[in-house]
Amino acid sequence: MTTSKSLLSLLIASATLAGCSAKQDSATVTIDSNANVEKTVAANTSPLATDLNINNVRAHIAKLASDEFEGRGPLSAGETLTINYLKDQYQAAGLQGGVNGKFLQKVAMAKLTPDQSMVLNIAGMDFTAGVDFTARTKQLVPQIQLNDSDMVYVGYGITAPEYNWNDYDGIDVKGKTVVLLVNDPGFATQDDTLFTGNAMTYYGRWSYKYEEAARQGAKAVLVIHETAEAAYPWSVVDSSNSGAKFSLMNDNNNMDTLPILGWLSFDAAKKVFKAAGLNYLEQKKHALDKNFKAIDLNITANLTLDNAIDKAESHNVVALLPGSEQADEYIVVGAHWDHFGKKETDTGTKIYNGAVDNATGVAATLELARMMAERAKTAPLKRSLLFVNFTAEETGLIGSKMFAAGTVVPSKQIVGILNIDGMNPLDGVDYILQYGKDMSEMEQYLADAAKAQGRHVKMDPRPQNGLFFRSDHFPMAQQGVPGLLFMSLGDTDPDYITHKYHKEADDYSADWSMGGVEQDMQLILSIANKLGNNGDWPTWTSESDFKTRRQQDREQ
Numbered sequence: 267m268t269t270s271k272s273l274l275s276l277l278i279a280s281a282t283l284a285g286c287s288a289k290q291d292s293a294t295v296t297i298d299s300n301a302n303v304e305k306t307v308a309a310n311t312s313p314l315a316t317d318l319n320i321n322n323v324r325a326h327i328a329k330l331a332s333d334e335f336e337g338r339g340p341l342s343a344g345e346t347l348t349i350n351y352l353k354d355q356y357q358a359a360g361l362q363g364g365v366n367g368k369f370l371q372k373v374a375m376a377k378l379t380p381d382q383s384m385v386l387n388i389a390g391m392d393f394t395a396g397v398d399f400t401a402r403t404k405q406l407v408p409q410i411q412l413n414d415s416d417m418v419y420v421g422y423g424i425t426a427p428e429y430n431w432n433d434y435d436g437i438d439v440k441g442k443t444v445v446l447l448v449n450d451p452g453f454a455t456q457d458d459t460l461f462t463g464n465a466m467t468y469y470g471r472w473s474y475k476y477e478e479a480a481r482q483g484a485k486a487v488l489v490i491h492e493t494a495e496a497a498y499p500w501s502v503v504d505s506s507n508s509g510a511k512f513s514l515m516n517d518n519n520n521m522d523t524l525p526i527l528g529w530l531s532f533d534a535a536k537k538v539f540k541a542a543g544l545n546y547l548e549q550k551k552h553a554l555d556k557n558f559k560a561i562d563l564n565i566t567a568n569l570t571l572d573n574a575i576d577k578a579e580s581h582n583v584v585a586l587l588p589g590s591e592q593a594d595e596y597i598v599v600g601a602h603w604d605h606f607g608k609k610e611t612d613t614g615t616k617i618y619n620g621a622v623d624n625a626t627g628v629a630a631t632l633e634l635a636r637m638m639a640e641r642a643k644t645a646p647l648k649r650s651l652l653f654v655n656f657t658a659e660e661t662g663l664i665g666s667k668m669f670a671a672g673t674v675v676p677s678k679q680i681v682g683i684l685n686i687d688g689m690n691p692l693d694g695v696d697y698i699l700q701y702g703k704d705m706s707e708m709e710q711y712l713a714d715a716a717k718a719q720g721r722h723v724k725m726d727p728r729p730q731n732g733l734f735f736r737s738d739h740f741p742m743a744q745q746g747v748p749g750l751l752f753m754s755l756g757d758t759d760p761d762y763i764t765h766k767y768h769k770e771a772d773d774y775s776a777d778w779s780m781g782g783v784e785q786d787m788q789l790i791l792s793i794a795n796k797l798g799n800n801g802d803w804p805t806w807t808s809e810s811d812f813k814t815r816r817q818q819d820r821e822q
């Protein structure tokens with residue numbers, strides 16, 4: 267994956283809660299794109315589909331989220347059961363395999379496990395793995411060393427020309443160890459005029475920081491952890507970086523990625539700055555200064571990272587319903603099939619069934635595929651539909667990155683993606699959540715479809731969490747394909763995030779009314795139907811890397 271330096275698009279706009287219930291009053295709405303092209307999107311007046319069978323969806327969820335499927339962990343027995351189930355269902359519904367007639371796309375993955383006996387030595391101080399720091403690599407090499415690596419503090423580690431911001435200006439970090447802050451200056455100040463204020467930009471994500479440091483030629487990055495800025499405690503940093511981690515393998519054995527991806531605890535960071543004769547909290551403030559210049563810390567880091575490597579193959583499931591006229595133009599309906607599998611603990615085996623996340627989404631794709639295949643017998647859509655169930659979303663959007671690479675269908679032939687991740691199994695609501703703001707014309711499709719259902723669009727209530735960058739439509743966006751994320755994830759269940767999300771308790775319940783699932787499936791169906799027949803290519807709204815990529819693809 268590459269991300270170019272101009273990342274204008276990668277911001278979630280500074281959505282304020284006051285702007286949440288945007289009114290959509292007129293039946294037709296004009297979209298003003300930056301190309302000064304006005305486009306009218308007719309309101310969706312299609313009646314509710316009565317051929318959608320919610321009991322089928324319920325049965326799929328109960329099956330996929332049962333203990334039999336072992337939490338659907340990639341590369342486990344649960345994967346085999348899951349992908350076979352999906353394939354059988356698509357086949358029975360009359361769909362074709364979407365990968366040269368086959369239903370499975372191979373996803374080559376590496377399982378990398380850093381040896382936790384490693385010691386990070388900085389300025390003569392020894393730091394303990396898991397307690398003071400974490401370090402891992404995506405490179406497929408058994409050992410990486412830092413030998414007296416010069417350390418540099420680069421503030422937020424952001425290069426953002428559109429915000430007139432360059433933390434790497436005037437400093438050469440080639441081969442060096444970079445120390446930096448998590449999140450972005452907008453979050454730190456809550457100033458809406460700085461980046462996008464409270465709403466996280468992609469510049470705030472640790473994944474961006476590693477990518478940018480790699481472009482600058484750094485050898486290692488240590489992200490300083492602070493709970494509020496990261497949006498999670500140190501225990502999450504430790505558990506997500508200390509154990510085995512999956513990575514997509516590229517032809518270059520990932521040697522183009524940053525050699526050492528690390529975190530530093532708050533306490534360790536304070537000691538490191540002290541050893542350099544600096545005060546961490548002062549330097550944290552200093553990084554907000556527009557004239558901030560990176561600081562050579564004049565201390566060095568030493569580390570030997572031993573790396574166990576296992577290679578393995580997981581699978582995306584891809585089902586095709588060919589269009590009748592523009593069969594080489596595709597609408598993707600996607601939902602990741604994987605969850606966390608099972609874990610052995612002192613108190614026994616824990617199975618992470620992932621019923622809401624994301625058995626609901628997968629079940630919805632199966633039922634939408636069945637009913638649309640049935641309809642296609644008499645009234646096929648002009649464009650083709652691809653139902654894609656991605657693997658290894660939870661471990662870093664790996665299946666969707668593989669799919670986005672374009673070997674199944676080139677991104678320039680994909681009109682848009684409707685990505686379902688965590689539906690609302692309780693009663694329906696009078697709104698639909700929108701992730702990202704002023705990103706693409708797909709948002710107008712969302713608004714129109716919601717309006718036809720008597721619902722309104724409500725902005726993501728937690729833009730600071732950067733969810734637009736954290737599900738399977740994002741790798742597609744990076745390839746220029748606009749999309750929508752359908753994510754409820756407990757929005758109607760106050761207990762969900764605290765007690766069920768990514769926990770053993772995310773289980774199916776026969777008490778679910780399924781009203782929310784049904785209304786969102788109706789909405790997704792209406793958007794797919796419209797795009798399937800209208801010949802439109804929704805464009806990106808604001809100037810962005812996504813938009814540039816799409817324009818290049820469309821001009822070819």
Ligand SMILES: [Zn+2]
Pocket residue numbers: 602623624659687688
């Ligand atoms: Zn999910």
